[in-house]
Amino acid sequence: MEYAKIYNQAFASFSEGEFVNLVAMLTALQNQLFQLPGGDIFSQILTLVIYAFIFISIFYGQRIQLYIMLREVEGSLYKLKYIRDEGRRIAIETIKEIGKPQTDPTVRVDRFLEYFTISPQSLDPAGVVWKLEHILDVRDTRFKDEVKLIAPAADETQANNLENTLEAAMALNYIYKVIRHYYLLGKKTLSLYIIMQIQMILPMVMREAEAYASALKAFAYGQPIGDGVGALVAAKLMHGYPVRKIPKDCVVATVPFEGRTAYVIKAEGPGGNVGKPGDAIKTIIEENEGKIANIIMIDAALKLEGEEIGEVAEGVGAAIGGPGVDQFKIEETILKYRIPINAVIVKEDIGDAVSPMRKEVFDSVDKAVERIKQVVLERTKEGDKVIIAGIGNTIGIGQ
């Protein structure tokens, strides 16, 4: 009696046609969801499959997602292993070809690939830059000594190129090992969040690994790379003028430039070398007792997606990457003498920066030179002294 009352209240507002439709819909729904024992065999199987699907999705959905992610990471890991092995093979072949070692260099190369550097303690940050610089110097000396031992017949340029080749192989080895670590950890713990983290950054990691893979070949053959665009700009400006070596691993040429005297600085090429532009700029400023009207730094910079490769932009500040030691030194020196600093950058992505120089980047050199001229004309007076520093790896670029 109560049910009839509720029923009448609920459906009183429906017209007769609407009521018939509603009843038909409910019947169809009931048939779809609960009609297991009746109907033909196909419908019964389908119903069972739907139930099984819902059950699996509810209770095992996350686990299935985990396995899909693991499989995706596994695929990338497979590719990373291939790239790592190729990197190692190229490094060993290049050492055998150039260095003419007496014994098989494989064992030494494998040991080199496992080298690590411990960054200094920064609990008390005062003076950490000098500690970091010392550690990096020790690392650099160690690498150079190791290359000399592995490849005794290599000249200075070739030794620098080999050092860069081994460093690229080392980076590939490290990327592979980190991804493998998280993959195995995720598999062991079946934690969605460990796998999810690695799966999310995987596209960026793969891009970086592919960039290092192409860098490896460029280093092995001594080809100019995208990062060397700053050094190339400086080389274009100083070519034909006498150059002298300045600390550390850099060269400088005194060039008459738009009625001013320009000290053009770059790392010493054509071997793979970035030098220490911080020391070089400091040396030139101190040689001139701080009487420098302006400093212009040229470097490659990472472009944002959507920006054109080889786009030239201008700004202020020390345009230099790396661990920060050189930037710190430059900033300290210009602060002491109150010298204004300008920057010209050439935009490219990470892949272009470490792989053989693209035509677009090469063509941007003339645009960068024009921009430097503009800055010099606008920011300095005739007869002033300026420093033009081309930053980057000078592999494949002479002077």
Place this chain on the structure above:
Amino acid sequence: MGQKSASSSAATKVSSFVLLIIFVTLAVALAALVLAVQAYSIGNDVVAVYLLFIGFIGVALSTYVLFQTRQRMMRLRIETPPITTTIECKKCGFKNVREFQRGDYIFKEVEPCQKCNEKMLITAIYREVREKGKTSFPY
């Protein structure tokens, strides 16, 4: 130049067991399709529909896996784009473009000019990249 890309490596090989499974699935799926036609011709429509369903699923799955395996093999090659070296004579302007050779570097003095016998200079080393499927970007 001797820049040979990836030679045969364990990573590029496809397991023969996987290939066997793919081809067996493909064969079974094709057989199911043939049987479906036969069942339809003798008037057994329900069986024909099931066999057709199984056949299509089998063909689709095996071709997809085969395609993916091929794609993976293609992806596992490190591409080495051609690098161009431009040599110029500063005196007469004669220009020579050739493939990069080990030992080349920008501003290196190389062989004498064919026209004026002056020493030529490497003025450019770069790679040209053809962007695949680059579409216009309205933003």
